[in-house]
Structures are given as C-alpha cells and as structure tokens.
Amino acid sequence: xxxxxxxxxxxxxxxxxxxxxxxxxxxxxxxxxxxxxxxxxxxxxxxxxxxxxxxxxxxxxxxxxxxxxxxxxxxxxxxxxxxxxxxxxxxxxxxxxxxxxxxxxxxxxxxxx
Amino acid sequence: xxxxxxxxxxxxxxxxxxxxxxxxxxxxxxxxxxxxxxxxxxxxxxxxxxxxxxxxxxxxxxxxxxxxxxxxxxxxxxxxxxxxxxxxxxxxxxxxxxxxxxxxxxxxxxxxxxxxx
Numbered sequence: 001x002x003x004x005x006x007x008x009x010x011x012x013x014x015x016x017x018x019x020x021x022x023x024x025x026x027x028x029x030x031x032x033x034x035x036x037x038x039x040x041x042x043x044x045x046x047x048x049x050x051x052x053x054x055x056x057x058x059x060x061x062x063x064x065x066x067x068x069x070x071x072x073x074x075x076x077x078x079x080x081x082x083x084x085x086x087x088x089x090x091x092x093x094x095x096x097x098x099x100x101x102x103x104x105x106x107x108x109x110x111x112x113x
Numbered sequence: 114x115x116x117x118x119x120x121x122x123x124x125x126x127x128x129x130x131x132x133x134x135x136x137x138x139x140x141x142x143x144x145x146x147x148x149x150x151x152x153x154x155x156x157x158x159x160x161x162x163x164x165x166x167x168x169x170x171x172x173x174x175x176x177x178x179x180x181x182x183x184x185x186x187x188x189x190x191x192x193x194x195x196x197x198x199x200x201x202x203x204x205x206x207x208x209x210x211x212x213x214x215x216x217x218x219x220x221x222x223x224x225x226x227x228x229x230x
Contacts, residue, residue, distance in 0.1 A: 004156075006156075033217050033218075035217065035218075042220060042221075042222045042223065043202065043204075043218075043220040043223075045217030045218065045219070046217075048217055056217060058217065090156055090157065092157075092218075100206075101147070101159060101162060102159075102206075102218060103159065104149070104156040104157040104158070104159075105156050106155055106156040107155075107156045
C-alpha cells in the first residue's frame, strides 16, 4: 500500500506571497492532519480534517488554512508569507480518528526569503 | 494542557551499547503514547506505540512500557547500531478532549541519537 505523499517536496517563496501544499493520504484513510516542524518550536499541530470538515485546529494565525476533498486528499494554504513560516510541513493520515496511529509523509520544506 | 518532555541530546553512544531515552508526559485524559523516528531529510516513521497503562510497545529491537504511575514512556534498546542514528520523538494523543476530538499529536522536542562505530 502506498504511503502518504506530499507535493511539492521543496518550495522557495518570498515574503508576502502565498503557498499551497498538497497531501494524499494512505488509501482508505479518512483523517488528515498537518504539522509544522521548526528547529525552535519543534513539531506543532496545525489542523485536522475528516470528511471534508476541519475537526480540530492548533494555535496558528488565520493565515494558515486548509481543506479536504471528497477523496480525502488535503491541501493547506499559507497566505501573506512571513520569514518565520520557513519550516518543514508534515502531513499525517489515520483511518478515522487522529487519536489513532498517524502515518506521516516525507514533508514539504518551505523556505521564505 | 498536554505536554511531553524528553532529553534533547545529542546522545552519543558506541555501537552495541544499551540505549535509554527518557520520556515523561502530562495529559488530561487517557493518552495513547508513541515513539516516532526521523532520519535526515525524511518525515516521521512510527517506531512503536502503546495505548493503555502497562502496555509494552516493541519494534526492531526497541521497547517502551506505558507507566501510568510515573507518567513515563522510556525508549530502550539493548544493542544499538550505527543505522539507529536519527532523531527520536516521543508523542501522545489524548482522547479526553471535550467533544471527542483531539488536538493532534503532542510531541517532545526530539532526541538526536548518534551511534559511533
């Protein structure tokens, strides 16, 4: 069974731009969660989607948003990029609930200049 | 709120040494506990998990026991290899949040493990 895939793997943007990242979960998994990983803050939960609905949200500003499609694929969007948004963005999928085991993709590394 | 505390390292060991990485947690409910491993340039891989008190998770020679009385989930391996060099993350998932949801996984800061030949 194919794992979680994320595209693109690397991105370079400038301040003020916006970016969209994509995540395809493991086949049959319906819950998708997003995390931000930085050297300073570590791994932080962004949000979780299930059945096209945001179920939970972490403590991030409204510039961070996401959505989920009927095939469970998910996208996250960051608008008005700031230098501090430079990070590895990880997507994880689980069968139904985020409390279950989450399986991570390789991540998208975003650099904001 | 929930939190996970683990030694950050780096932890440097010789090949075949015994490994312990300590992890303690604070949670409001009845969490499931996980260890994930991250190799350079890659995402997180699930190493092992335990879902209730006294459960022992094990995989690839690694073990960890869910200790509710000490709120701990220490990772151990009897004989480490150079290929075990990576960053190890302890994490919890708490199902007790009101409404039944959960705020994703709560991670420790990660422990950088270096194994020398």
